[in-house]
Amino acid sequence: MSIFSSFARAPSESPAPTIATPPACAASVFTANRVMKIYGEHIALAGITLSIPAGHVVGLLGRNGAGKSTLLQIAAGLVLPTYGTCHTLGCRTDLLDSPELTRLGFVMQEGKFIEWMTVAQHLAFTASFYPRWDHDLQRRLATQLEVPIARKIAELSPGDRQKVGILLGVCHRPALLLLDEPMSALDPIVRRRLLDVLLERLRDDACTIVISSHLLNDVEKIVDWIIALDAGRVVENSSLDDLQESFAEWTVTATDAAPLATFTEPFIVAQQRTDRQARLTVRTSAPDAAEAFATTHGVGVQTRRLSLDEMFPLLLAAQPAISAP
Amino acid sequence: MPPLLVINPHNGVPAYRQLMDQLKLQIATGVLPAGAELASTRALSTELTLNPMTISKAYNLLEREGVLERRRGQTLVVRDRPRAAVATDKLAHLREHLAAAATMATQLGISRPQALKLFRETLAAPTPKTPSSP
Numbered sequence: 001m002s003i004f005s006s007f008a009r010a011p012s013e014s015p016a017p018t019i020a021t022p023p024a025c026a027a028s029v030f031t032a033n034r035v036m037k038i039y040g041e042h043i044a045l046a047g048i049t050l051s052i053p054a055g056h057v058v059g060l061l062g063r064n065g066a067g068k069s070t071l072l073q074i075a076a077g078l079v080l081p082t083y084g085t086c087h088t089l090g091c092r093t094d095l096l097d098s099p100e101l102t103r104l105g106f107v108m109q110e111g112k113f114i115e116w117m118t119v120a121q122h123l124a125f126t127a128s129f130y131p132r133w134d135h136d137l138q139r140r141l142a143t144q145l146e147v148p149i150a151r152k153i154a155e156l157s158p159g160d161r162q163k164v165g166i167l168l169g170v171c172h173r174p175a176l177l178l179l180d181e182p183m184s185a186l187d188p189i190v191r192r193r194l195l196d197v198l199l200e201r202l203r204d205d206a207c208t209i210v211i212s213s214h215l216l217n218d219v220e221k222i223v224d225w226i227i228a229l230d231a232g233r234v235v236e237n238s239s240l241d242d243l244q245e246s247f248a249e250w251t252v253t254a255t256d257a258a259p260l261a262t263f264t265e266p267f268i269v270a271q272q273r274t275d276r277q278a279r280l281t282v283r284t285s286a287p288d289a290a291e292a293f294a295t296t297h298g299v300g301v302q303t304r305r306l307s308l309d310e311m312f313p314l315l316l317a318a319q320p321a322i323s324a325p
Numbered sequence: 326m327p328p329l330l331v332i333n334p335h336n337g338v339p340a341y342r343q344l345m346d347q348l349k350l351q352i353a354t355g356v357l358p359a360g361a362e363l364a365s366t367r368a369l370s371t372e373l374t375l376n377p378m379t380i381s382k383a384y385n386l387l388e389r390e391g392v393l394e395r396r397r398g399q400t401l402v403v404r405d406r407p408r409a410a411v412a413t414d415k416l417a418h419l420r421e422h423l424a425a426a427a428t429m430a431t432q433l434g435i436s437r438p439q440a441l442k443l444f445r446e447t448l449a450a451p452t453p454k455t456p457s458s459p
Contacts (some may be wrong), residue, residue, distance in 0.1 A: 057376055195374055203367055203377055221334045224376050241339040241382075248337075253432040300431045305337025 015308060028087075029208045030075050030174045031056045035084035037232075038071050044070040045081070046232035052210060052225075057202065059240070060222035061312060062210035066229040068212040072178045076106040087140050089176055102130055105174030109181045111165035115154040120163055122153060123171070123204070130172035138171040144193055148216065158185040164263060166194065177201065179211040183218055216308045227316040237314045240308070246285045247311050250293070252278040253300040261297065269314055277311075281314065282304075332373050340375055344383040352392060352403055353415050359405035363393065 028051040036046040045067045052058055062068050073079040075088050077096040089100045096104075114122060119142075127133040142149050145163045148156070156164065162185045162221040169177065179187075183191045199222055200205050213219045226243055228236035236243070248268075254260050259275040267284035282289070294301045306314075330347050332340050352356040361371075366384065370377040384401055385394045392414075394404040423444075430440040 055378070192374070196371075199370060199374060199376065203370060217335060221374055222376050224378055241341060242336055244339045245342075255431055300428050301433070302425070302428050307335045307337045309335070310337070 004127075008212060016275075025153060028052060029055050029273075031072075031087045032074070032081075033085050035074065035086055036083045037067075037074065037079065037194075038082045041325055043232050045074075047084070048229075050231070050234050050237055052208065052227070052228065054208050056208060056225040056261065057223045058208070058225040059200070059216075059219050059228050059308075060210055060229070061216070061236075061315070062212075062229035063316065065231075065257055067232040068229055072106070072180050072212060072230065073174075076178055077101075078106070079190045102132065102172060103175040105169040105172065105177040105181040107165045107169035107177075107182050107186070111161060111168070113153045113161070113164065118150055118152050118153065119147060120149045122164065123149075123167060126168050127171070133172050135171075138175065141167055141170065141176055141197060143277055144197065145190055159187065159190070160289045162186060163190070165232050167195070169196070172208075173201070173205050175205070175207050177207055177209045181212055181214065183213060184214055191215070195222050226315075228312075230316045231293060242285070243308075243311060243315075244305060246283050247306045247314065248282050248290075248305045249306060249310075250278075250280040250282055250290060250305070251302040252280060252297075253302075255298060255300055260299065263297070265293070270316075283314075305310065328371060330369075332375060340379045341383040341386070344375075344380065344385055348383070348387060349392060349414065350418060353418055355412065359401050359403050361403045363401040363403070365399075 028200075031051040032048050035045055035048045035181065048067075048071065054213060055213065060068050074081055074086055074093060077088065078092045080094055088096060089103055091097075091100045101172070114125070114223060117125065122172070123138060127135070127138070145166065147167060148160055148291045151160070153161070153164065160181065166182060169179070183194060186194065195218065198209055198211075202209065202222075209222075211219055211223065219220075219242075224240050226236055227237060228241050251262065252263075254276050260278055262273075263271060263278065263280065265282075267282050267289065268280050269283050270281040272279045286292070288302050290301045330344065333344050334340060342458075348357065348363075357363075362370070363384070369375070369380050372378075383413045384393065388395065388401070391406065391410075392404060393401050394402075396402050412455050426444075433442075
């Protein structure tokens with residue numbers, strides 16, 4: 001066991017074991033089948049079944065303690081599930097070895113580094129594990145993200161530590177890049193540059209990126225798939241476009257003297273109302289739902305789309321009304 | 326000079342939808358004339374800090390709608406369409422804006438003759454909303 005856990009699963013030089021693994025779906029870079037993770041009394045993941053399609057930028061959303069970090073650690077093979085099986089890059093996560101680990105990048109929330117090394121030394125050390133380490137990319141990213149390359153790790157600010165973690169996770173050009181809250185300590189300028197960096201990886205390597213973040217406004221620009229966790233369960237797993245096109249806020253106005261009725265349509269997630277006006281939050285993918293509603297009730301309807309920030313609490317609210325058809 | 330596109334990631338309208346709407350408007354207004362080449366998925370993704378999948382989704386849908394066409398390999402260009410089809414598109418754009426205005430008129434309790442009169446007056450002397458414009 002190594003002294004620094006981020007490298008505890010660094011690829012060994014030994015050949016991969018020739019144990020046959022069940023083929024995972026070719027288009028999925030990660031699959032979880034009824035995965036539970038229990039820490040003592042605490043259930044971190046309460047039976048998760050999902051697959052992450054290749055080539056997407058997945059936003060992993062959820063409140064503190066929802067299980068985001070645990071899921072990422074399981075995907076990286078750092079933690080094994082208590083029950084259930086996972087496949088990462090087609091390989092069972094308890095059998096991950098060089099062929100997969102050299103194509104996997106993991107940026108931890110609080111990276112564990114070798115504190116006495118300088119950033120440059122650490123980069124050289126980590127690079128030695130990866131035959132495909134891209135030194136040009138490393139130089140470029142160090143400049144772009146303003147990484148103090150000559151400083152000792154122990155002396156770095158939390159923001160600079162986070163940048164080092166990103167460099168260490170990205171420069172071997174992984175096919176699957178897992179980022180756990182990678183932006184929490186970065187200033188807005190560097191956050192924006194990090195998005196550029198991630199998009200460049202996407203264009204050059206067609207990699208799959210899974211990014212957990214509380215800063216929804218930032219990731220909203222690049223994510224195209226949303227997985228939401230709540231209390232260790234998957235409560236949402238769909239494309240961002242589909243989510244945005246199904247959620248809306250309707251402002252409903254009475255067009256005659258009679259006060260508004262109480263609306264009971266199943267697609268209404270929430271409503272606030274007075275006699276003359278109601279504000280409904282709806283979830284429906286029918287394109288003409290608002291027109292049909294206006295006709296049925298004889299009311300005026302103005303619709304507005306919701307941002308990810310506004311959708312987030314609705315995804316977590318366990319209401320039967322919002323369950324997908 | 327690439328046409329100006331601005332994607333607002335926070336207004337809730339899917340980015341591919343915003344991109345389609347803006348490109349269609351540029352085509353309808355002649356900013357992008359028939360035969361004009363579109364920026365590559367890669368270039369536009371860099372420029373707008375957008376997922377390349379978002380851009381190819383918008384391009385593919387516009388191609389399917391017959392607004393764009395692929396020429397010699399990969400280059401996407403604005404399709405030369407019959408004048409009637411272009412005119413229909415222009416009206417569709419205006420209808421979309423008027424629909425929102427019509428709902429507002431109903432909510433404000435403005436009568437139809439009043440609303441029509443106002444539209445006629447606005448057409449004759451449009452007053453720009455932005456204070457910065459001359």
